[in-house]
Amino acid sequence: xxxxxxxxxxxxxxxxxxxxxxxxxxxxxxxxxxxxxxxxxxxxxxxxxxxxxxxxxxxxxxxxxxxxxxxxxxxxxxxxxxxxxxxxxxxxxxxxxxxxxxxxxxxxxxxxxxxxxxxxxxxxxxxxxxxxxxxxxxxxxxxxxxxxxxxxxxxxxxxxxxxxxxxxxxxxxxxxxxxxxxxxxxxxxxxxxxxxxxxxxxxxxxxxxxxxxxxxxxxxxxxxxxxxxxxxxxxxxxxxxxxxxxxxxxxxxxxxxxxxxxxxxxxxxxxxxxxxxxxxxxxxxxxxxxxxxxxxxxxx
Amino acid sequence: xxxxxxxxxxxxxxxxxxxxxxxxxxxxxxxxxxxxxxxxxxxxxxxxxxxxxxxxxxxxxxxxxxxxxxxxxxxxxxxxxxxxxxxxxxxxxxxxxxxxxxxxxxxxxxxxxxxxxxxxxxxxxxxxxxxxxxxxxxxxxxxxxxxxxxxxxxxxxxxxxxxxxxxxxxxxxxxxxxxxxxxxxxxxxxxxxxxxxxxxxxxxxxxxxxxxxxxxxxxxxxxxxxxxxxxxxxxxxxxxxxxxxxxxxxxxxxxxxxxxxxxxxxxxxxxxxxxxxxxxxxxxxxxxxxxxxxxxxxxxxxxxxxxxxxxxxxxxxxxxxxxxxxxxxxxxxxxxxxxxxxxxxxxxxxxxxxxxxxxxxxxxxxxxxxxxxxxxxxxxxxxxxxxxxxxxxxxxxxxxxxxxxxxxxxxxxxxxxxxxxxxxxxxxxxxxxxxxxxxxxxxxxxxxxxxxxxxxxxxxxxx
Numbered sequence: 001x002x003x004x005x006x007x008x009x010x011x012x013x014x015x016x017x018x019x020x021x022x023x024x025x026x027x028x029x030x031x032x033x034x035x036x037x038x039x040x041x042x043x044x045x046x047x048x049x050x051x052x053x054x055x056x057x058x059x060x061x062x063x064x065x066x067x068x069x070x071x072x073x074x075x076x077x078x079x080x081x082x083x084x085x086x087x088x089x090x091x092x093x094x095x096x097x098x099x100x101x102x103x104x105x106x107x108x109x110x111x112x113x114x115x116x117x118x119x120x121x122x123x124x125x126x127x128x129x130x131x132x133x134x135x136x137x138x139x140x141x142x143x144x145x146x147x148x149x150x151x152x153x154x155x156x157x158x159x160x161x162x163x164x165x166x167x168x169x170x171x172x173x174x175x176x177x178x179x180x181x182x183x184x185x186x187x188x189x190x191x192x193x194x195x196x197x198x199x200x201x202x203x204x205x206x207x208x209x210x211x212x213x214x215x216x217x218x219x220x221x222x223x224x225x226x227x228x229x230x231x232x233x234x235x236x237x238x239x240x241x242x243x244x245x246x247x248x249x250x251x252x253x254x255x256x257x258x259x260x261x262x263x264x265x266x267x268x269x270x271x272x273x274x275x276x277x278x279x280x281x282x283x284x285x286x287x288x289x290x291x292x293x294x295x296x297x298x299x300x
Numbered sequence: 301x302x303x304x305x306x307x308x309x310x311x312x313x314x315x316x317x318x319x320x321x322x323x324x325x326x327x328x329x330x331x332x333x334x335x336x337x338x339x340x341x342x343x344x345x346x347x348x349x350x351x352x353x354x355x356x357x358x359x360x361x362x363x364x365x366x367x368x369x370x371x372x373x374x375x376x377x378x379x380x381x382x383x384x385x386x387x388x389x390x391x392x393x394x395x396x397x398x399x400x401x402x403x404x405x406x407x408x409x410x411x412x413x414x415x416x417x418x419x420x421x422x423x424x425x426x427x428x429x430x431x432x433x434x435x436x437x438x439x440x441x442x443x444x445x446x447x448x449x450x451x452x453x454x455x456x457x458x459x460x461x462x463x464x465x466x467x468x469x470x471x472x473x474x475x476x477x478x479x480x481x482x483x484x485x486x487x488x489x490x491x492x493x494x495x496x497x498x499x500x501x502x503x504x505x506x507x508x509x510x511x512x513x514x515x516x517x518x519x520x521x522x523x524x525x526x527x528x529x530x531x532x533x534x535x536x537x538x539x540x541x542x543x544x545x546x547x548x549x550x551x552x553x554x555x556x557x558x559x560x561x562x563x564x565x566x567x568x569x570x571x572x573x574x575x576x577x578x579x580x581x582x583x584x585x586x587x588x589x590x591x592x593x594x595x596x597x598x599x600x601x602x603x604x605x606x607x608x609x610x611x612x613x614x615x616x617x618x619x620x621x622x623x624x625x626x627x628x629x630x631x632x633x634x635x636x637x638x639x640x641x642x643x644x645x646x647x648x649x650x651x652x653x654x655x656x657x658x659x660x661x662x663x664x665x666x667x668x669x670x671x672x673x674x675x676x677x678x679x680x681x682x683x684x685x686x687x688x689x690x691x692x693x694x695x696x697x698x699x700x701x702x703x704x705x706x707x708x709x710x711x712x713x714x715x716x717x718x719x720x721x722x723x724x725x726x727x728x729x730x731x732x733x734x735x736x737x738x739x740x741x742x743x744x745x746x747x748x749x750x751x752x753x754x755x756x757x758x759x760x761x762x763x
Contacts, residue, residue, distance in 0.1 A: 002760075002761060003758045003759065003760060003761070004758070004759050004760075004761045005756050005757070005758055005759075006756070006757050006758075006759055007754045007755075007756055007757075008754060008755055008756075008757050009752075009753070009754050010750075010753045010754065010755050011750075012747075012750040012753065014747075031749070033736075033737035033738060033739065033741075035749070036737070036746045036747070036748075036749055037737055037739055037741045037745065037746070038739075042749040045749050046749060046750075046753055049750070049753060049755075050753075050755040050756075053755045054755060054757075061747075061750075063746070063747045063750075064743065064744070064746050064747055066736075066746065067732075067736030067737070067743075068732045068736055068737050068738060070732070072728060072732070072738045073728075073729060073732055074552055075552070075689045075708075076711065076715060076721060076725050076728070076729070077590065077708065077711030077712040077713075077714060077715035077716065077721070078715045078716070078721070078729055079555045079558050079589065079712055079716065080558050080561070080562070080716060081729055081732060081733065083555075083558050083559060083562040084562055084565075084733075085732060085736075087562055087563070087566055091566075110548075110550040110551075114547070114548050114550055114551035115551060115552065115554065118554035118559075119554070119559060160688070160689075160690040160691055160692075161550050164549055164550075164690065164691040164692065164694070164695050165548060165549050165550025165551075165691055166548050166549075166550050167548070191361075191695050192361070192617070192692075192695075192696075193692075194619055194622070194692070195619040195688045195690035195692065197619060197623075197688060198688070199688040199689050199690050200687050200688040200689030200690070201689075201725060201728065202688050203738070204724055204725060204727070204728035204738055205685070205722050205724040205725055205728075206722075206724065207623075207625070207686070208620070208625045208626060208627070208682050208685060208686040209624075209625070209626075209682075210620070210623045210624035210625040210626075210686075211623060211624030212623040212624060213623065214619045214620070214622075214623050214688065216623075217619070217622060217623050218619075237436075237616070237622050238616050238617045238622055238692075297756055297758070298755055298756050299756060300754040300755055300756035
């Protein structure tokens with residue numbers, strides 16, 4: 001017996017088709033606008049679908065029926081527009097009697113989970129980091145060990161809307177731990193994590209006058225961490241007396257070092273930061289789903 | 301009752317009475333805020349109050365100041381037991397009335413002395429951090445004349461109170477020792493100071509009385525200084541933590557009046573509830589969307605403002621502030637407090653208007669008198685739009701103040717009442733309305749990501 005790798009085309013199941021056949025999915029995959037339109041994040045969406053296909057769970061997407069959750073409108077103060085979007089989505093989701101939603105966007109996750117109930121939308125919502133953690137715990141992915149990432153240096157950037165907003169800090173780290181990589185923590189991590197700069201609708205506007213872009217501040221910290229640049233890390237602001245954590249050992253020319261993210265906006269901001277610092281040659285930004293899909297050899 | 305007892309009684313009544321009068325003013329300020337039901341969940345709230353307020357849980361994110369603060373905090377709690385004795389002694393002319401506690405009194409006095417000495421050391425360390433080391437978070441444009449004076453003043457008063465305590469104890473102890481009399485209590489620190497005190501019995505008695513009076517009058521003065529000071533947090537931190545939100549930090553409040561409008565738009569048969577009526581039965585004027593001034597904020601937001609001790613942890617962790625933007629969460633909270641006192645009641649000493657523009661720092665934006673509200677008059681749109689809603693400020697506050705709620709309420713007013721969002725955000729709004737996405741993509745392309753998608757599969761085959 002040998003193993004042969006074959007390439008199978010995926011037809012992503014759409015909720016309307018399932019409903020027409022009188023079927024219910026186990027989970028609804030909420031793609032989100034970035035996952036549907038942003039070229040970089042589309043790759044995350046596709047990686048996550050590959051994982052769903054690989055584990056054989058019965059899932060569906062809303063396809064053309066999905067619209068913005070209203071998160072950026074609400075954070076920007078436009079409560080009216082937010083509620084219009086929310087009610088429209090709740091009508092769609094309830095029409096299909098959706099019970100469980102998985103999404104790769106912490107903003108969609110937070111909004112549907114925490115803010116839709118006040119408007120009548122009650123669902124079990126989980127972020128893909130938690131979902132991947134569950135798959136790993138069940139032994140459905142990641143059991144082979146991540147040979148591809150073995151020993152590579154990875155630092156995880158906490159998304160505000162996953163971390164502080166919803167207290168999910170360990171799930172993404174547990175997922176990364178299966179890669180057998182050299183995981184290092186930034187000085188500002190978990191509850192003390194620094195925002196990438198895109199939340200609160202900042203993604204769609206120019207920053208106010210200042211002396212630096214937030215994503216540059218954060219990318220520098222990530223790069224100093226990956227490089228183990230202790231003198232630079234000692235200058236990190238917003239860290240004081242005892243909560244700094246360990247400084248990673250120096251690692252010059254950390255070939256193939258990775259900044260891991262779990263949010264489409266963090267992805268954009270950190271990628272732009274790496275580009276700005278001209279470190280694209282040795283540092284890449286990946287989402288958790290991409291790392292797992294890649295480690296599992298699901299890309300085709 | 302001697303004349304001394306009567307004078308003491310009058311001073312104590314005046315001190316506590318004046319404090320009650322000041323506290324009522326601040327209570328009235330807080331109650332100008334909008335109603336918000338924070339009742340229920342008593343068990344969960346008490347548990348949080350025990351952990352965060354009594355237990356100082358969030359202080360321990362930063363070890364050094366946490367330990368220093370713990371000394372002063374425990375000193376404050378324990379030494380207040382001695383204040384009970386002082387008040388009883390003062391009213392009834394007794395001397396060290398709690399001495400009947402015997403060994404317990406020994407332990408109490410010894411603990412007080414050791415804590416008193418530690419408090420002096422901690423206060424010196426605080427002063428050094430503020431004035432010599434100049435810890436960055438203690439500065440900033442909002443740290444104008446009064447906040448800086450106030451911060452040092454608190455430290456000086458605390459040293460004076462502790463010194464008075466030691467003068468009282470040491471002279472009392474020496475007075476007893478010189479006459480071979482038994483002195484109730486144990487005084488490990490005062491025993492070390494006996495040598496530097498005079499040996500004249502009358503002078504010792506005078507010093508004991510002077511220390512006693514200085515300590516209790518000092519406490520009464522300090523009590524009445526509190527409402528004008530950031531130090532008011534020693535009282536309001538507890539209710540502030542108790543009434544802080546229990547929901548996830550990412551959950552922003554729902555605007556119910558908008559929910560009724562949206563439901564009525566989507567379903568013409570939906571009946572919007574009748575507007576609330578005032579005490580005379582007439583309909584009340586509808587409230588604005590969001591907040592323009594302090595009375596548009598919830599009372600919990602206003603309680604936040606009075607619980608702030610201006611430590612700057614929020615501002616130090618704010619990504620916008622770290623990268624040089626105008627936004628400082630601490631300023632939003634301090635502005636809210638100053639605006640309440642400007643528009644409504646002021647405590648005894650601090651009145652925002654008695655400091656001229658210059659000592660308050662230069663405002664970046666000058667506004668007309670009729671625009672002088674919390675929004676624009678104190679907090680500029682530039683500050684508000686710099687917020688990434690990342691919750692770092694909320695997370696870092698040791699007493700659970702939530703600057704983000706206030707920021708969002710002010711943003712809501714800008715957007716919903718004034719249509720004054722930055723142009724790029726208006727573009728984002730219309731993209732959501734027209735395309736169902738914040739970007740200008742065609743909705744018909746929404747499912748294109750699924751085209752040409754392949755997955756690799758391993759198959760076992762027989763060779």
